[in-house]
Structures are given as C-alpha cells and as structure tokens.
Amino acid sequence: MNSYNGFSSNVRAKVGNIQLKAIKSGKFPKPAQCELCLSTDGQMQLHNEDYSKPFADAHPICRACHLALHIRFTNPDRWRKRKAVIKERRIVAGEEIGSNWWDHLINQPIVMHESLSEFKKNYWGEDNSTEVMFHPANTLPNNPDNLTSVMGAVFNDGNLLLTKPIRGWGLPGGHIEENESPEECLKRECIEEADVEIGNLKLIGYWKTKKLKKLESNKKYPDEGYQLLYIADAIKVNDFVPIHEVSERMFIPTQEVRNIHHNYDNFEEILKYVISVR
C-alpha cells in the first residue's frame, strides 16, 4: 500500500483494521452499494480521502471505482473513463450528477492537512513548558487566529539556509506581526536575519503548540498556537550584514546539517520531511 493524501501506508493500514473490526462487530454498516457508480455487485470496499476520520469520511465503493481512483496519478485516463461510466450509470438511475466529491479530485498527489501524524511529540521552552507536534499540511490550520510564527526551509542550488541567533544554528523565521500575512512575515524575516530574498513559498506543515505551564517566559503565546513551516527558493542572496541577534548565515548541503544544527535530534525528522516534499 502506498501513501495517499499525505497519510502513510502505516496509517492507512491501521485505519483499515479499525474499520474492519467495526464492521464485524456491527458498529459500522457493511458497505453494500458503491457510492460512485451505484453498483451492488461483487465485493464492496471503503474509501477514505481523510484517514483522520476513519468513519465520518468512509465511502462505500466498488473495486473498479476504487482502483481507478487510486491509480489516477499514474493513469489519469483510466480515471477519466471510469468517471464517464459513473456518470452514465447515475443518469440511468436518475441520480444527482455533477457536484460529488469524486468529481473534484485532482490528478496530482497532495500533502494533506492535519493528519494522524507520525511525527514525535516534542517539548519546547523553559522547563519544557510547551508541548509541540508537527503536522504535514498544505493549507492553513482551521483556527488561523492563533498563528504565532513562521519558519522557512529556504534552498539555494540544493543547499539549505541556516542562520545563527543566540540559541544556535537553525532555520530562519520569526513572529508574525500585526497586519502581516505568513508569507510576508517569512520574506521579511529572511531579509532581516539573512539578507536573502525568497520566492516560490509553499506551506508544507505546522507545529501545533500547547502550553502545559503558564510561565512569565511564555505569557505572550496563546494556550494553543501554530507555527507554520514553508519551503522556498532563495531568489537573491545579498551581502550579509549581521543585525538583530543573528550573527551568521550560510547555505549548507542537507547531509551536513546534522553537524551544526543546535537541536538536530528534534530537527532530523523535519529535515527528512522537507527533503521528501521538495
């Protein structure tokens, strides 16, 4: 099984087992009719677009529709033909056509928003006062009021931009100011911290933060917040003039980041993810 919509094969298999158990125990209805082509023949399956909702997003689907849907990234023609069959059968049955969820699926694999994340839980701040979990995403979280900051994985000829503030080498980024979009924030921070102008910004995920203890040092942060992660390209690398608290900047091959990042134990899984989606 491959990953789908940003959900790993592991997560997909787990959800499959949960669904099977629920069907066996009678807690969830056994799929009897394909939601797409309306067929009732043969073995029916369940399809999820969002595996974080094993039941709310479970669609009964026949094998032919299921297969065509999943292989559409490599065989869009087969999916197009299947959709024609679906439409024809629905017209014959006098069903609504035209605005169903499967009409809007794109033929590009996508990174999904908040998933059953396999990233490990981390703790940040003085006295581990904040619990942090990374989630792959290509859309902003549902509660955009609590976006606190933005980080950027900025590449120049395959090398990653790192900056060195007081805490040590890491990704550039910082707090979103009032009336500033996340993209504007990251562009500003990259100029301020590294004298690098960036473009082609793409959201790839966020850290969800949860305050465990209320301290003087974290009182400006919301109880629950989001720190966004983008990837971007360096468009123009200007001469470096150290200002603020950043004393150095550099572009480094990704395999050398481990030698220098101030907290590589926690950063490693993020770096691997960045490389995988780039």
Ligand SMILES: [Zn+2]
């Ligand atoms: Zn079908």
